[in-house]
Amino acid sequence: MRWSRVVNVVKCHVGGEINNVVTGGIGDVPGATVFDKMKHFREHRDDLRQLLLHEPRGSVTQCVNFVVPATDPEAQMGYVIAESTEYPAMSGSNTMCVATALLETGMIPMVEPITDIVLEAPAGLIRIRCTCENGKVTSVEFENQPAFAYEIGVPLELDGYGTLTVDVAWGGMAYVLADADQLGLKLQPDEAREICDLGQKLKTAAAEQIPAVHPTNPEFAGITQTEFVGPLSRTDGVLTARNAVVVSPGRLDRSPCGTGTSARLAVLKAKGLIEVGEKFVHESVIGSRFESRIDRLTKVGTYDAVVPRVSGQAFITELSQVGLDPADPFPTGYTLSDTWPTGN
Structure with missing residues (x-):
C-alpha cells in the first residue's frame, strides 16, 4: 500500500451531528490569523475538504475541522471549520467536538473537574469551559462571539x-x-x-x-x-x-x-x-x-x-487515518443528487 496523503481524523458527534476533527497530516497553513488560514483553505486547499467530505470517504451529513496553530497568544489551538459547501466563521457543534477531541486525545492537558481553554476560530477567540470526569469530557460550554x-x-x-x-x-x-x-x-x-x-x-x-x-x-x-x-x-x-x-x-x-x-x-x-x-x-x-x-x-x-x-456533550466515535491512493480516480470525491441536493 502506498498513499500520497494521510490525514489523522478523530471522528465525533454532538447531538447526533457528525463533526470530525483532523489532528494531523495537513502540513503548514499560512495566515496571520485563523481567519486568514480559513481563506487559505478556501482558496488553495479546498481539495482537503472535498477529500474528507465528498463521497466515497465522506457524506453530506458531515463536517470537518482542521486543527491549526493559534495565532493569538491567548489561545492554545486554532481550528478551521469546513462544511458541505462552505467555511463558516463559527460553529457551536463543531467547537464542542474540537474541544472534546483535543482534551480526550491529550493534545491539550485535561484538568478535572474543570478545564478552561481558549481556541481561535475564524470568528475570533472562543472561551470554553469543559467539565471532565475520569478522563472524559462530560460537558462543553462555550462563550460565542456576540x-x-x-x-x-x-x-x-x-x-x-x-x-x-x-x-x-x-x-x-x-x-x-x-x-x-x-x-x-x-x-x-x-x-x-x-x-x-x-x-x-x-x-x-x-x-x-x-x-x-x-x-x-x-x-x-x-x-x-x-x-x-x-x-x-x-x-x-x-x-x-x-x-x-x-x-x-x-x-x-x-x-x-x-x-x-x-x-x-x-x-x-x-x-x-x-x-x-x-x-x-x-x-x-x-x-x-x-x-x-x-x-x-x-x-x-x-x-x-x-x-x-x-x-452540550460531544462523543468520540472513532480514531482513523484517511488515505489517498495516487491511482484513486476520485481524489476529491464526487457528489450525487440522490443525497447531495446539488450533486455533480
Missing part, C-alpha cells in the same frame, strides 16, 4: 406561500428565522425532507430580498442558513423550544445548532422574551438538546448584541 438581530419581523415574499414574517440574525453565521407554525411544520423527523426543501427556498428568497452584512467584517455577507423555530414553552420553569436548521446544500442539522441557538437568543432578547442569565433549552428534530443563556449584553457596530453561552 450575536445580534439584523431584522425583526420583516416581510419576505416566498413563492407559493405569499408574504411571510421572518427575523434575520447573526449567531456566527447569518440566519433567516421563520416560525414553523406559519408554514405548517411540526419539526418532526418524518418532515426532514420537506423542511430541507422549504429551507433552501426560504434561504434563497431571504438572501435576495434582505441584505445582511456583518458590521465589523464585511466578508461575512449574505444569509446562508435557515432556522425554523418552534413555539416557546416552559418545562419546570425553564424556557424550552424546538428548532430545525437547514444548512447548505440543503440538509438538516441533527443537533440544535450552536450558532442557530445563538441567533435565536439574539432574536428572543430583541423581542423581550428572555432575560440575561435565563436558561434556554433548545431541542433538535431528533430530540437532542443544548442548554444556553445570554451571558451579557454588548454592541456590534450599531447593533444591540448578546454574548451567548451554549453547552
